[in-house]
Amino acid sequence: MSKKIVVILKKPPHGSLYPAEGLRVAVAVSASDTKVVSIGDSVYAFLKDVDMALYKHHLDFLKESEIPVLIDKDSLETRGLTEGNLVNDVTVEEHSDILKTIANADATLTF
Amino acid sequence: MPTISFLFFSGPYQSESPETMIELAKAALNKGMSVKIFCYMDAVNCVKTGQKKVPGVTNIEEQFRELIAKGAEVRLCSLCMLVRGTKDFIEGAKRAGTPDIADIVEESDRVLVIS
Numbered sequence: 001m002s003k004k005i006v007v008i009l010k011k012p013p014h015g016s017l018y019p020a021e022g023l024r025v026a027v028a029v030s031a032s033d034t035k036v037v038s039i040g041d042s043v044y045a046f047l048k049d050v051d052m053a054l055y056k057h058h059l060d061f062l063k064e065s066e067i068p069v070l071i072d073k074d075s076l077e078t079r080g081l082t083e084g085n086l087v088n089d090v091t092v093e094e095h096s097d098i099l100k101t102i103a104n105a106d107a108t109l110t111f
Numbered sequence: 112m113p114t115i116s117f118l119f120f121s122g123p124y125q126s127e128s129p130e131t132m133i134e135l136a137k138a139a140l141n142k143g144m145s146v147k148i149f150c151y152m153d154a155v156n157c158v159k160t161g162q163k164k165v166p167g168v169t170n171i172e173e174q175f176r177e178l179i180a181k182g183a184e185v186r187l188c189s190l191c192m193l194v195r196g197t198k199d200f201i202e203g204a205k206r207a208g209t210p211d212i213a214d215i216v217e218e219s220d221r222v223l224v225i226s
Binding site: 021029108 | 152216
């Protein structure tokens with residue numbers, strides 16, 4: 001049975017390549033039981049109007065592979081954002097549920 | 112034998128992250144653990160050959176050579192090397208791809224991310 005892997009995105013899409021690299025790794029480990037969690041400034045990576053040239057193809061692959069991309073609701077709200085600001089390929093979850101997802105992982109890969 | 116793995120992000124001579132990862136890996140090896148290191152992004156430059164020895168500064172190339180000599184498995188993201196022009200690297204380190212990370216996670220008892 002494959003391990004539960006959570007790829008945690010923390011850093012912003014501007015000034016860092018980390019969200020793009022994290023999504024690249026999420027694709028690479030997608031044969032495992034994988035989830036992507038976005039917290040902190042990484043939520044900006046999933047705004048409707050953001051330039052996703054570096055990682056749109058990864059996001060599309062994850063959607064097709066039914067790998068969930070979970071956005072921390074608290075991180076959105078503290079930045080004055082709502083679910084309506086985000087692309088459709090992601091799911092907004094309560095902070096407590098995000099923590100449970102992380103706690104249940106066998107391995108967390110943080111970007 | 113327990114296996115501990117490191118997903119390692121930092122380039123050399125910018126912060127003490129390489130030293131931290133190296134000391135943790137050495138401690139694990141000294142306890143008889145199997146150690147795997149995946150160098151990602153700038154970390155691929157930690158294994159470049161020809162790093163100048165400066166008194167008082169930890170020579171990262173030398174430290175990686177020591178880790179490999181002690182049995183650590185060091186894999187390098189080949190795409191990260193390509194974009195950085197990293198060509199010459201120490202003997203024993205191996206080019207790899209991101210799918211190797213999936214293997215490493217499956218093979219490890221613990222995975223630590225050092226950035």
